[in-house]
Amino acid sequence: MVLPNPSIQSFLQKDSASLPTHPGRTVTWPSSDGFSLEEVSAALRPVTETWKPKGEYDDVQIGDLLPGPARVRFTGRIVNFSAFKDGSPRKTMLPQGFHFLVVKDHSGAIKLLATGVDNECLQLGKLVTVWGSFVAEFTPSFPVRVPFASAIVTVHPSQSSPSCIKFHRELPGSKEATLCRTPLDYDNGCPSSQIPGLMSLKAYLSSGHEGVVDPRIILCVSSVGPRKIVRPKVKPENVEIADLEMIEVSVFDETESCVLRLWEDKIPSAKSWIPGKTILLVTNPRCRPADKKTPHPELSIGITSMVEIDPEFAEADWLRKMAMARTRKESVYIPFPEDLWDSETAMDGPDSTRFTLADIDELARESPDHIFTGRLSLIILGVKIAEYWRKTQLCCTECCGVPLYANRPHAMCRNCLAERALALNPRIIGPLADETGCVAPGKLIWSDKAWTELLFGTGSYVEDGPSVKIENGDKVVKMEDANHNGAGCSWRGLTALDSNGIRSVEEQLQNSRITLVFGWPSEVSRLSVLGVEW
Incomplete structure (x- = not known):
């Protein structure tokens, strides 16, 4: 017998959809089980994100907490923690499945024993809000002395539990980012206040x-x-040490x-x-x-x-x-400040003022916040392109607070394994001087345009079989097997030169007189070179 209407199974197809869950996890869930994506996603989030307090809680400061039963809520920052790691062979004083946290605000600190917390949320300085139902003064299961902390609260997040912990997602510039940053035993209202110890x-x-x-x-x-x-250098027999x-x-x-x-x-x-x-x-x-x-x-x-x-x-x-x-x-590298000056007006405008180094020093001291542009006529007293090329330090930048050097425009940071764009090392140009003063090596901030005009002028690339020539008046530099990808003339062509090409560029720059079109940025307090005129 064939039923004229489709069976109920046809409404319960086994289609799957990837649902957004907690960061770092994706879960496949049937799309026709009677629940919406929002409901399923809410059910899969950790309890610490979906928990809602039932009843009234008193907002208190950590320093005002008293031992005993009480429904309290307080906010502070994590200043220490020890995360429980399932399956870890290391010895620990933590009870099974518990995380140990120390949270402080401006008034005091407190110890927490918490379960159901994602290890990814545990970070020093993280802002948290804690709901608790009982404050204990001492626990024999974890007798650890922590400065300023004499009480302990146990947190078991669940939908029916009266205790929970919430990890805030702070945005730069938000009000939450400024909470609970005053040190303990310090009075912000007293200018002469000192921190003990x-x-x-x-x-x-x-x-x-x-x-x-x-x-x-x-x-x-x-x-x-x-x-x-x-x-570990020495491992006991039959004992696995991670x-x-x-x-x-x-x-x-x-x-x-x-x-x-x-x-x-x-x-x-x-x-x-x-x-x-x-x-x-x-x-x-x-x-x-x-x-x-x-x-x-x-x-x-x-x-x-x-x-x-x-x-x-x-x-x-x-x-x-x-x-x-x-x-x-x-610093080995300071990024060129963008959008502070009108480069076209500074380069080609009729009001471009010619300065000496003494004039700039005097003006910068009198008006340190003044932003201005002008021209400088200087002589290059030294060039070290070949020296830094031999050191593999022709290009540089900073990543993770560590200098990063290479002889090519890109390199990988060994700390974060990210590909970083490099700039020419400013120390390849030695002292520059005029009749009133001198600029030490590495003290100028060069734009990409200024580097190109300094090294190769305003010429253009000329294709010539397997090699490339850069022509600028009487200067011709040959770069073997250079790959420009149709980008036109650029300082990056210097990284494709061999030792002979490097020496040729260096000899042409030595003792040359150039005119620098500069800008003075008050926040960096260094001359920034917008362009170079020969």
Whole structure:
């Protein structure tokens, strides 16, 4: 017997659709099971994102929490944590399946034991909101002393649980990005307020780590190294010990510099750290003194340490300004500032003023915020193209706070494995002088147009069989097997030259008189070259 109407199975087709879920995971789900994509996606998200409080919770500061049962809600930033890793053979004091967190605001700190938390969410400096139903003063299952933290809250996120933790997604410039950044025991309203136990890095490495209770140091990140795998040299028989991952973060203050080691679960926290800008206030760090294996002292984060990211107080602001000035001074490459000047007017306009180096120095000192353009007539006193070409440092940039060199316009960063575009190394041009002063090597910021006009003038490429010639008046430079991809004349043609071509360009530039069309940017405080006239 054939039914005239289609069966119910025809309405339940096994079509599949990829649904957006938690970042890093995609789940295949039947598209005709009676649920919408929004409902399925909400069900697949972690409980920490979909949990809604039932009942009323009192908003409190961490320093006002009292032991005992109470429905409370507080907001703070993660200053330390230890993530539980399923299947890890390492010994740990954590109960099975629990993550250990230390959260602080401006009033105090508290320890958390949490379950159901995605390891990807655990990062130092992350803003979180916690709902709890009971505050304990002591727990025998995890008796760890943490500075400023004497209470502990247990969090078990589930739809029926009265406790949960929410990880905020902070946007740059938002109100959430400024919350809970005041250090403990510091009064922002008092200009003379001091942080107890704060010392310089040099003092801490020399004697501050011996016998001082809860020492604190403020550091600036200078570079973030690549991941390294540390394998144990000696393994007990019949015992499997997993390899450990580690990165080395170079840090400094006005007195000293050293290496801060981050292990395993702390590594993702360094992804957002910006060299020369990110400030770390570290309480009770671990110090490994210098020995035969490590000639310099090293820092690390222990279970009793606290790390505050970009705290807001006077010493942090001063260190950040000092770091920015040091970065500008020691940087191997400063990007050319765009959209500050009208390049066409500066190059061809009737009001282009001719300056000397003394005139620029005087004007910049009198009006440091003034932006202007002009012309300079200078003599090239030295050229080091061949020297940096032999060092494989013809082109350069900075990535992850580390200089990146190559003899080609592109190179891969060994830290983040990203392909980076390089610029010509400004140190290939030596001192430039006029009758009133001199510019030291590497102190000018060159645009791509200026580099091309300096090296090859305004000529054009001429195809000539397997080789290419660049013609500019009496100058002819031959580049064997160059690949220009139809891009026209560019400074990148220098990277295709052999040693003879490099020396030819260098000889033509040595002791030449050139006119630089420059711009003065107040925020960089260095002359920026817009173009070159021969």
